[in-house]
Amino acid sequence: MGNLPASSYPTELKTREDYDFVRQNFDFSLWKKDWRALLFCKTWRTLKTSDSLDGLMQDSTHRVIKSQSPAGASYVEQEYVDDPSAKINLFGLTQDEVKQILIDAGDSVDELNELMKKEGYADAVTSEIVKNDTSEEAAAKQAELDAKYAASKAELYNQYVDAAIHADTETQESIKKLMTQIDAQYDAEYAATKEK
Structure with a gap:
């Protein structure tokens, strides 16, 4: 061999x-x-299309994909099957x-x-559960969160570059930790806006 x-x-x-x-x-x-x-x-096989989530399945081997068009929202149910x-x-x-x-x-x-x-072969297929929620309030909260996050990261980035120019590795490490914390906080806050 x-x-x-x-x-x-x-x-x-x-x-x-x-x-x-x-x-x-x-x-x-x-x-x-x-x-x-x-x-x-395995592959995703389309089972049915609908203009409503009613009657569509979302579990470990089924997912729903949402599409938005001028005519409104439509949903496609797919099953994870052997190819x-x-x-x-x-x-x-x-x-x-x-x-x-x-x-x-x-x-x-x-x-x-x-x-x-x-x-997705050993355990359940994890895909985001689609909710019938197109509220403008949730979108506004997410946009506000994005702006806040971008501003925080921009400020830290400038500080990091300044520390790099001055070869201040201690400050660089501190900023890296802060960036990681901000990422985690953003993920948690963003997820919270989707749950409401």
């Missing part, structure tokens, strides 16, 4: 045989990304089989689980 030079690694893998060939003849570091890519085999054209499905493999091959070759179980979770 892993006896062919990296320079001869194929530029494209099309068939199951191609995937098995690289796995058996090249170093794991070369084929890991290609085999990991096989794990991503029949994904290579893993065309090859007749399962995610568990691909994961096991990667783990046997030395991949990290934790990294794989984190990767799949991020893509």
